[in-house]
Amino acid sequence: SPEGKLYIGLAFNKTTPEESNNPADYTWSEMPQNIEIGGRNLLLDSPSILTTSWGSDHGTQNSFLDSEGGFRRFESIESNANAYIWLVQNDYIDLEDIQLNKEYVVSADIRGESGAQFGLRSNATSGGNETFYKSHSNIDEDEWTRVQTVFKFTRDFDDILLLVRIPSIDIPLDIKNIKIEKGNKATDWTPAPEDVQAEIDEAKQEAERAKQEAQQAKTTADGKNSVFTQSTQPS
Secondary structure, eight states, X not given: OGGGOOEEEEOOSOSSOOOOSOGGGSEEEEOOOSOOBOOSOOSTTTHHHHHSOOBOSSOXXXXXXXXXXXXXXXXXXXXXXXXXXXXXXXXXXXXXXXXXXXXXXXXXXXXXXXXXXXXXXXXXXSSOOOEEEEEETTOOSSSOEEEEEEEOOOSOEEEEEEEEEESOSSSOEEEEEEEEEEBSSOOOOOOOHHHHHHHHHHHHHHHHHHXXXXXXXXXXXXXXXXXXXXXXXXX
16 A cells, blocks of 8 residues: 555456455555544443433523434524533543543534534633534434534543534424544444443343242242141141
């Protein structure tokens, strides 16, 4: 690969599926460079972010709707209004999972007016907050669109503020499937591994409780059905 870049080769008019060791048999195209993909959702219990009320500096109304898999709807009472939620203090992310000078990407499915903004900022402990807040022109008010914002904090911080901004009072903004992951390329939403394990542990506990209840019911039934015997005839 010239200059250490990535390329993909395509072979045309081949009569067999076997790969060739001759580079001249392929037409080469340069691939996108410097793409990093993490995959693991760093947000803990991310669905509950949608069921929790968000704050606002502009009185933005927001509510949870349980249709379409569940989403949060924001309706502004003034143009260019915001809504936000703190991630560290609400235990949605472990501070140690976000390292300084490393790229991460926050993504979500959004439906609403074109130009709505989505991103986050740090609560820096010194040197001023760092904001990564992007306007998305590809958002549609009738369809869900996956949007992403890449961020890299360079100053120490103690919390992260997740933000949305609604352009006007006429069209609500809906959001779901929020994810933060390493790298600069967003992937489809998945639960955090810790959430999956918690569901497995909960299912095991439910199964154990059901087993114990069944055993208790059997013991009670056996007690009621037992026959009392004695060696002498009653007088």
